[in-house]
Amino acid sequence: MPRITFISADGTQLDVEATEGQTLMAAAVAHGIEEIAAECGGACACGTCHCYIEASQLALLPPADEAETAMIECVIDPRPESRLSCQVKLTAAQDGLVVHLPASQH
């Protein structure tokens, strides 16, 4: 059960228990995190599930593939720590992950 901490743009923090095999997007949506709009439902087709991984923890995740990388270039304010939460599958290795949410996806 990886524990994930989501931090909103205004600093509000929420710790959630995710399930292994769940995507980071699904974990956020299941816990009512509105900032993850996830409009295409997880098909890497909209870019509205964008989030920033705590910089020191980037190595905990497998790198983004070509489709995710291309989509990240299209989101608002992309940074080196940017990921699409629908493309991140959670395992025990990500226990303790800290995820920063953008103020807006549009």
Place this chain on the structure above:
Amino acid sequence: MPHLTAPAEASEEGFNFAPLDPAFAADPYAAYARLRARDGLTYFADFDIHLASRFEDVSAIVMDKTMVRSLDGLVPPEEIVAQQRAANWHDMPHHSRFVQFSLLDSDGEVHDRLRKAVFRLFTPAMVARLRDDIQAYVTRLLDRLLDQRDIDFVEDLAAEVPGHIIGRLIGVPDEDCPKLRIWSENIVQFFDIDRSDARKQIAETATTEFYEYLSALKADRLKALRADLISELIKAEAAGQFSEDEFISTCMLILMAGHGSTIDVLGSGMHCLLKFPDQAARLKADPALLPTAVQEMFRYESPLPFFHRYATEDVTIAGTPYPRGTKFGLLYGAANRDPSAFEAADRFDVGRKPNRHLAFGGGAHFCLGNHLARLDMEIIFGSLLARTRAIELADPAVTYKRGLSVRGPKRLDLRLVPA
């Protein structure tokens, strides 16, 4: 008016699903509620399609990577030709090259390649660059309409904006934008309600004229590229990513996908504000609610409520197994009123959050133009509410367009009282 009989499955239970009837146009949501209440999916013989109406089932189908939009490769070419004949889609040389083939109606690698080439033009950042332009255009329109006071909101305001903006995006000079609207309407009207030979001729002629127009525009733009879709596509074609036909087809799709739908949801969204004055007052008092209000308009009266998918593999949906080749109907408009996905689903709530609806579809074909459509809406409603003291419905009998594929009022007669 074509008369369609109810499918046996539906009439057995005394439920006559007749989506082309005026009664359905008056209130599709009662029929949608009855569909959602039935076990599994509902087979609708007239369209030879299995209708999904619950949020869960519609989501499962759009997110399923084995579901596609195009029949290519799924059935023998003879059968595709036979189906085209049955639908009266045959013998339309330009229409079949540029409309029947499109980014929307392709899948897999072809779809990925075409979508990638235009995606960049539709990102939030790119769309935001159109903001000042749209605002200036809407301001000028409103200057005139606030003097006029008695307006048909659909014709005088809604219909004036999206064609102009998409024209700008494609790279069409302003003075030609009215032509785009006529062509796109003449093509779109052949999709759903009326497949007569007369309509077919009109659709083919419009496609031909549009094709010739775009070819000339392209030849002109080749002399000097700009920051528009045509120039982007010229580059993609030069890089070997796009064929000439794909170029024309993509321009046409973008115009057709974004034009009528935006007009319709502007109309139904305005109608919602009039039907729910408490919500209109709330929005007027707090313009920061505009983004959620617009998101709710898309959910509450989804302007493109019906799409389809084909199964490329045997699949189980809503507990029932279906063979490869099955055609599924996605009732986005019904899923978006599903009480198991939305609290008080039939309530129009300008502050609704979260509001993850399916009005823009989902999965690989998720709407490319959603940011643009939202921006048009936010600017129009924001400006209108700020510049009026009151907006009154002059004729409360509002008639909606007929058909399963579209949702929007035909006209909306208003009296504007300037602030």
